Amino acid sequence: MTADMTTGGGSSDAAAVALQDIGKSFGETEVLKKVSFQARKGEFLTLLGPSGCGKTTSLRIIAGFEDATSGDVMFGQTSVNDLPPWRRDIGLVFQNYALFPYMTAAENVAFGLKMRRVAKAETATRVKAALAQVGLAGYENRHPRHLSGGQRQRVALARALVIEPKLLLLDEPLSNLDAKLRGEMRYELKNLQRATGVTTIFVTHDQEEAFSLSDRIVLMRSGEVVQYCAPDELWSRPATAFAADFIGVENLIPAQVTAPGQLTCAGGLAVAPTTVGFAQGAEVILGLRASDVAIQPKGGTGLPATILDGEYRGRERLYRLALPGLERPVLASAPSDIAFDGEVTLCLPPEKMMVLHDDR
Amino acid sequence: MTGKRDIPWLLASPGILLVTLVALLPAAILIVKAFQDVDTGALTLENFQAIFDSKIFGQAFWRTLRIAFFVTLVSVIGGYPLALLIARANPRYSLVIFVIVLFPLMVSVVVRTFGWVVILGPAGIVNEALMGIGLISEPLTMTQNEFGIVVGETHLLMPYMVLALLSVLRKLEPQLEEAALSLGANPLVAFFRVILPMTVPGLLSGVLLVFSLAITAFATPLVMGGARTPLLSTLVYRYALTSYDWASAAAVAFVLAVIAVAFVAVQKTVAWMWMSRHEF
Amino acid sequence: MNSDRFLLPAPVEALLWKLGRLLFHVVGLAWQLFMVAPLIIVVVVSFTSASYLMFPPPGYSLDWYREVLSLSWIRSAVTSSLIIATCATLIAVVIGVLASRVLAKRPFRGRGLVEYLVLSPLFLPGVVIGFAIFNVLVMIQMDRVAMPQMIIAHVMITLPFVIRSVWASMAGADISLEEAAQSLGATPAQTFWHVVLKSARPGILAGAILAFTFSFNDVTISIFLTSSRVTTLPVQLVSHIEYNPDPSPAAISTLMIAITLALFVFLARIGGLNAFLER
Structure with a gap:
């Protein structure tokens, strides 16, 4: 079972959807290796990872378009392995929206209700309400080709939500929108999910989307779950060097454990973070965010360093610094109102250092 | 300025001239000949x-339509x-099928029809196999008749x-x-409600094209049909x-041309109506 | 919810779904077999050692190839077919490139008319055109000098294939290339030769291959123009199949399939298969 992997408790019987040891092979290639995770009722769960990590395959298995080679998909207490897609009561939103082009917005939204033989009058009111809910009241008779990308996205959402699904699956729904619209839709998506309380599984390769939307994140890589936890935990305690790299930890320095609580970086610099769980002599990766490296004018307590260059980033400046005892430059960010140059002093706080297993 | 405007016509003139003079x-x-008396030239x-009075024309006319109908039907079914499959298979398999479908298009009609003569003939594979398993005792006649023409x-x-x-x-x-499917439609409903409606334009243009080409096909009915099953096209040739009954030949040719042009x-x-109403 | 809308239990429906997909693939395979069967059969039968058509052959030999290659009527038919198809293709390419240039460049009054005129041989039944040409040749008493008439008729029937292929490749070409050439001092004639023709070369080649193939394979027009002096291979093949039920047509057919296959592979290499998808 997967309960030991969850954080923040939650008994397994509260799980709305659970994948249990799902394996999937296409011929010789194994795309999923014993993947397990679960979404609690009303939870917003994100499958995050680079392309080819198996997140979309997982989604397709949950939807019923692919059969798992091994393992079970559970809805509540029952396995749905034998349930074809049209009997799973799932709302699905695709990256390309997949609206039926010859149907109007209202006809698109009504499709699922028609399949469920809902009475005409009820269908009409529910369709109207669903379109109003996504802010498209008055667009009932438009065809998809006369709607903008954002509006198509909303119709697709309304179509998936109107059937009051047990589960909402979102397959990179924001990636076809431009940056500004993506931000807006993200906000609306979250509100809509809260309002309806529908259990949601969201697939994305964008860590920012994952952090801003999710209750929990399943970080995947090459068909395996790397980390499965709440966003703040992923942010502060990435499990491996891959996780740290994927969520944007800028400094990843190869190092070796020389003694408990002692690391020597490639180049000879010695630092003292916590090394619990690593044996003496282990090769590790030292992770440190640029924002956690403090730059001070030359002379304070810390390590002497030389600024190689600085890049203006608006509110802050991102510097590349050469540090004696390190092979590669260190990235550090500092408020842009003070411009540093030449010789400075760097403070590398041990409590912010992440000692990571190198799995890259 | 006028000189520039004449250039399109000048460059296209060899083509236009050729098609006009030769076709x-x-x-x-x-057409005029079809409406002329053979001896006097009067209209x-x-x-x-x-x-219209001859029995053979009536038979050929209905046979042509009947065969075109079945050819169109089977073409849709297959x-x-x-x-x-070409649209949905993985790229490699898709290309294989595409080639298998397209390549015969470039092979001579005579060769293709001859292949069917060998398969369907009295001593062909089909008859040999059916007699081999004892399903029939006499070879079935599948060439020199309408069945053979439809297959070819x-x-x-x-x-x-x-x-x-x-x-x-x-x-x-x-x-x-x-x-x-995710919205609750089973695969049959999904096909009839979603896929089929969207392919209607292609289906319609395919049906019209195949039907008109089936009506005017010549070499296949000539080789496969023999003398006993004339169609309009082979009737023109025979007359x-x-x-050497050129008046009748011209009249049949006229009927055939009218049907073909009407279909085009x-x-x-x-196609134009569909394009202007449903561009999605 | 209201699960009574389902007729069958879920596992049964899921199973039927899988079977349906399997059936779909089997049906697709069967129709592929239908498309290749006559070609494969012809090739197999051509290597028979028997003197009559039967399948499977009792033994294999190259007898029928020796037989076919030794027949003088076949050799002369092949020769004239090759001459006719080659000449017709060359002429059709020149005429077709000029017409395509007109159609592809920019809209002008009457472009639709030009299009319909040059493509009209596609819309008329071949047997009508064949008989019509024969009728005119008899009228002007030129039905005895056969080769030039045959070539001209073949230019006419292959012209639409050339035009469609070249037109498509010219329409896709970048007009700014021409403007760049002219800004560099190229005259219109130089631009046409060095830029327009160069960029349309795949389309021209594809059109030429299609033209050659359809000219070489034509029966409908050629059968009306055939005389004792000039005949084509497909026309000879038709009458041979009609009167001699021996395997020699299979040997000829196999040779024709081999030539077509070579042309097809070449066409695919230059990306000409897309010509079938446009329209």
């Missing part, structure tokens, strides 16, 4: 009267799964149906089908070169 003008002369309808022409024209269907199927995202006109109109 359109002779066709016009033939008359008696050539048509003569062929072409639809082939086109769907279907093989000839099914690629056109596949191409017509592919032109719409390639624009149809597989996600549409999955969206329908012209076997019985319908096809173009339908």
Whole structure:
């Protein structure tokens, strides 16, 4: 079972959807290796990872378009392995929206209700309400080709939500929108999910989307779950060097454990973070965010360093610094109102250092 | 300025001249001939009267339509799964099927029809196999009749149906089908409610194209049908070169040309109407 | 919810779904077999050692190839077919490139008319055109000098294939290339030769291959123009199949399939298969 992997408790019987040891092979290639995770009722769960990590395959298995080679998909207490897609009561939103082009917005939204033989009058009111809910009241008779990308996205959402699904699956729904619209839709998506309380599984390769939307994140890589936890935990305690790299930890320095609580970086610099769980002599990766490296004018307590260059980033400046005892430059960010140059002093706080297993 | 405007016509003139002199003008002369008395040259309808009265024309006329109907029907039945498979299979398999469908299009009609003669003939594979397992005691007649013509022409024209269907199927995202399934439609409903309606334009243009090509096909009915099962096209040939009855040949040719041109006109109109109303 | 809308239990429906997909693939395979069967059969039968058509052959030999290659009527038919198809293709390419240039460049009054005129041989039944040409040749008493008439008729029937292919490749070409050439001092004639023709070369080649193939394979027009002096291979094949039920047509057919296959592979290499998808 997967309960030991969850954080923040939650008994397994509260799980709305659970994948249990799902394996999937296409011929010789194994795309999923014993993947397990679960979404609690009303939870917003994100499958995050680079392309080819198996997140979309997982989604397709949950939807019923692919059969798992091994393992079970559970809805509540029952396995749905034998349930074809049209009997799973799932709302699905695709990256390309997949609206039926010859149907109007209202006809698109009504499709699922028609399949469920809902009475005409009820269908009409529910369709109207669903379109109003996504802010498209008055667009009932438009065809998809006369709607903008954002509006198509909303119709697709309304179509998936109107059937009051047990589960909402979102397959990179924001990636076809431009940056500004993506931000807006993200906000609306979250509100809509809260309002309806529908259990949601969201697939994305964008860590920012994952952090801003999710209750929990399943970080995947090459068909395996790397980390499965709440966003703040992923942010502060990435499990491996891959996780740290994927969520944007800028400094990843190869190092070796020389003694408990002692690391020597490639180049000879010695630092003292916590090394619990690593044996003496282990090769590790030292992770440190640029924002956690403090730059001070030359002379304070810390390590002497030389600024190689600085890049203006608006509110802050991102510097590349050469540090004696390190092979590669260190990235550090500092408020842009003070411009540093030449010789400075760097403070590398041990409590912010992440000692990571190198799995890259 | 006028000189510049004349250039299009100047460059296109060899082509226009050739087609006009070698195809359109002779066709016009033939039309006139169809309405002329053989001896006096006076305008008359008696050539048509003569062929309409002849039993062989009536038979050939209905046989042509009947065969075209069945050829179109079987082309849809076979072409639809082939086109769907090309659109949905993985790229490599898709290319293999595409080549298998397209290559015969470039092979001589005579060769293809001859292949069917070998398969369906009295000592062909089908008869040998059926007699081998004891299902029949006498060879079935599958060449020199309408059945053989239908098989041969279907093989000839099914690629056109596949191409017509592919032109719409390639624009149809597989996600549409999955969206329908996720919304509670079973695969049959998804096919009839989502895929089929979207392929109607391609289906319609394919049907019209195959039907019109089936009506005018010549070499296949000549080789496969023999003398006992004339169609309109082979009837023109027989009147012209076997019985030297050119007045009748011209009249039959006129009927055939009218049907063919009418079909092209319908096809173009339908395509145009569809384009202007449903561009998605 | 209201699960009574389902007729069958879920596992049964899921199973039927899988079977349906399997059936779909089997049906697709069967129709592929239908498309290749006559070609494969012809090739197999051509290597028979028997003197009559039967399948499977009792033994294999190259007898029928020796037989076919030794027949003088076949050799002369092949020769004239090759001459006719080659000449017709060359002429059709020149005429077709000029017409395509007109159609592809920019809209002008009457472009639709030009299009319909040059493509009209596609819309008329071949047997009508064949008989119509024969009728005119007899009228002007030129039905005895056969080769030039045959070539001209073949130019006419292959022209639409050339135009459609070249037109498509010219329409896709970048007009700014021409403008760049002219800004560099190229005259219109130089631009046409060095830029327009160069960029349309795949389309021209594809059109030429299609033209050659359809000219070489034509029966409908050629059968009306055939005389004792000039005949084509497919026309000879038709009459041979009609009167001699021996395997020699299979040997000829196999040779024709081999030539077509070579042309097809070449066409695919230059990306000409897309010509079938447009329209």
